[in-house]
Amino acid sequence: MSSQLKVALVVASVREQRFGPVVAGWVREQLEAHGGFEVDVLDLVDVHVPVTLDGSGDTEALRARIGAADAFVVVTPEYNHGYPGYLKIVVDTVLEEWAGKALGFVSYGGSAGGSRSVEQLRQVFTELQVHTIRRQVVFSGVWDRFDDEGRLVEGARYEGAAKSMFDQLVWWAAALREARRTPVVA
Numbered sequence: 001m002s003s004q005l006k007v008a009l010v011v012a013s014v015r016e017q018r019f020g021p022v023v024a025g026w027v028r029e030q031l032e033a034h035g036g037f038e039v040d041v042l043d044l045v046d047v048h049v050p051v052t053l054d055g056s057g058d059t060e061a062l063r064a065r066i067g068a069a070d071a072f073v074v075v076t077p078e079y080n081h082g083y084p085g086y087l088k089i090v091v092d093t094v095l096e097e098w099a100g101k102a103l104g105f106v107s108y109g110g111s112a113g114g115s116r117s118v119e120q121l122r123q124v125f126t127e128l129q130v131h132t133i134r135r136q137v138v139f140s141g142v143w144d145r146f147d148d149e150g151r152l153v154e155g156a157r158y159e160g161a162a163k164s165m166f167d168q169l170v171w172w173a174a175a176l177r178e179a180r181r182t183p184v185v186a
């Protein structure tokens with residue numbers, strides 16, 4: 001199979017005055033520059049699924065978009081040493097459409113740059129049979145990393161980190177796309 005891999009870029013922060021779109025905008029540029037993927041931006045602020053997990057709202061559309069992806073990049077902040085609550089609702093809404101795919105992280109926050117959030121998410125995605133990529137991009141003190149126009153200040157350092165992560169993501173996503181010719185064992 002040689003068609004381009006599809007990646008869903010998940011923007012996990014949905015709060016008022018969120019910084020997430022600035023980080024996600026840069027990640028999107030990097031993904032497009034990398035050239036290994038066709039990108040679908042899945043901004044969770046535009047996704048409306050119920051906390052009751054009853055299948056209403058955008059549930060079917062969300063499942064279709066996750067199901068269409070070969071890989072994921074989750075852009076996540078850290079709130080009180082954890083990941084955003086609404087992201088968990090979205091993850092639990094979808095279930096089997098995640099399985100047998102690869103996922104990388106870009107995190108941001110204060111001194112730890114969202115790393116604690118990512119460590120927790122690795123556990124969650126393992127339960128869903130998602131392979132999480134070892135390399136990640138971490139923005140500590142994120143407010144100082146971007147200028148007022150949303151441009152990255154020390155671009156080269158982070159561009160290298162993003163490329164490394166995307167290279168691993170392509171390898172795993174391609175291998176797993178091939179493997180999914182046989183249904184993922186539940």
Ligand SMILES: Cc1cc2nc3c(=O)[nH]c(=O)nc-3n(C[C@H](O)[C@H](O)[C@H](O)COP(=O)(O)O)c2cc1C
Binds near residue numbers: 014018019081
């Ligand atoms: C409720 C709340 C809790 C936070 N807790 C942490 C934290 O534990 N660690 C950290 O590094 N930053 C923490 N922050 C700072 C966030 O990482 C920072 O505000 C970031 O911009 C949040 O992403 P967002 O603006 O896209 O929502 C917290 C922010 C909020 C609003």
